[in-house]
Amino acid sequence: MTIQKTLSRHLQTALKNLLGDALPPTCKIGVDAAQDLRYGDYQSNVAMALARSLQKNPRAFAEEIVRNLGEIDEAEMEIAGPGFINFRIRPAYFARKLFSMSGDPRLGVATTEHPQTIVIDFSAPNVAKPMHVGHIRSTIIGDTLARVARFMGNKVITDNHIGDWGTQFGMILWGWKHKLQPELLEKDPIATLLQVYKDVNALCKEKAETLEECKAELVKLQSGDTENLAIWKRCIQLTRTGLEKIYDRLDIHFDYWLGESFYNDALAPLVQDLMERGIARESDGAVCVFSDGFHKPQQDPFLVSKDGQWQAVPAIIRKADGGFLYATTDLATLDYRIRQFHADAIWYVVGAPQDKHFKQIFDIERMRGVTGDFRHIAFGSILGKDRRPFKTRDGETVSLQDVISEAIERAGRVVREKNPSLPEEEQEKIAQAVGIGAIKFAELSQNRLSDYIFDWDKMLALTGDTAPYLQNSFVRICSIFRKTNTHFDAITLDSPPILRHDAEMQLARLLVRFAEVVPAILEDCRPNILASYLYELARSFHSFYEACPVLRSEGEERESRLALCALTARVLRRGMDLLGITLPERM
């Protein structure tokens, strides 16, 4: 059990003793890690929170609680400020926690009490278009959430819902037939397809007749024309091959690649069903679902004023021309995931601008009686230097491939400079771990909802609050263990470590919190709390490393410090694994 929970239980007992039935059953007994060491290690606000409804003085009530608790093994308590109960954990208790943690492969992290089947939908690039920086957020955040959810004991299914059936295929098909240079296609399929798309797109703006021809190609494809289907399949295959290369480099993998086209046959029956059940109806020739969730302006995010009348913004599921849309496919996809995967939860890692779309989808499912934990895990936009979102429509943005290559190159320059004696092969491996780690960590250490400005130097920075800083702390530990006979994994403690130095205590304080931090990530799907925890841990380790000699200390102090290093290494490795970042043993 985490320290947080242990202390919380103590408080609960005390409050029951004091209040009996007067204790509201829903009362959350919060115990938090203190933000400042002056106030101890953990703190609770219950006294202040309850004082008002009990008509008691918060400070006096806090004293009552502490008196009722009496002496506890774990910590000393004191009342401070307006009624905080501060806990100062006894070093011996920290040491005991570290001892039990070091014998646990999960490092104290409990699995979830209610394991679920969770489908996570992320990345989802379009066919025939390369991934650009805009895909970084969904891809990296989604992958980390999948890793964490899995580690917590859930059954996780990752699904790359690629855009393989959009209207862009009209242009691509036309371009394939009129513009394609086969030799270029061999060399770099995705870039060539993108160029074809861009050229045709430009051409369509000039010549209306080309646009018409493109539309005709799309209709042919959709009605099952053999030639067009073959080209379409080839495009998907080429794209997928190219994408897999990038995903491999990023060490990100999907259980399924069920793109939009997979659901084609399900769309017509779905619309039919929704109409028969009275959920969808025709409006202006299109088939729409008008959400019934809200009806008053101000409360309804889907209401819009049209011709002076308030009316709902519908989710259109069939166009007047009979075509289906994004919303239709998403409904069919959700059905499939419930039916085939038996999903309890479906998480969509998709940008914040699509907020309304998902509200509509989830609302329609509610109207149909489909239940589940559906979440739109939104994230902010990546902005250009001008603070405006990249306009992906023009295709003028930075490709993900370029970001990755540049990152590895920059890291490579530093490795060669810092560690010229290493074999070239190993230098290259380190450059990969450092470069890709830097990209991932830069993404994961931000609050997912904030917009941020794309900046090469920031995303690829190698000093400061970055992956290499964390990797370096691990490397320092490996370096210590290279000079002893044991590997850090082989360390087994006979007794709890000794914590005398401030730096040792601080490290201990952070190490035991790993078990509190990991489950908290999924409460709000925020990987950045893990990233910032790991950064803090690495910082604490670096301080410890400067202040406390390990190999040059003696006796039980040496053993104890070795144990602290070993445990730090294991927490770093597990934590970075949850973030999908590789830790090199030297750099």
Place this chain on the structure above:
RNA sequence: GGCCUCGUAGUUCAAUGGAUAGAACGGCCCUCUCCUAAAGGGCAAAUACAGGUUCGAUUCCUGUCGGGGCUACCA
């Protein structure tokens, strides 16, 4: 117009309603005979504005100003 969202050091980002608002980069000082200096230790520097709720507000509510997004047949 309506709805959503954001506004924090020079810059880029943090902060489940908690105590003296954290970092990083940049700037200015120190520290390699010592387990890797991709490091450590210091200094200066910020909550857009005005009200309200609360013992306590960067966080919740209202308004103003300013950015961005969405607002029926693209995905």
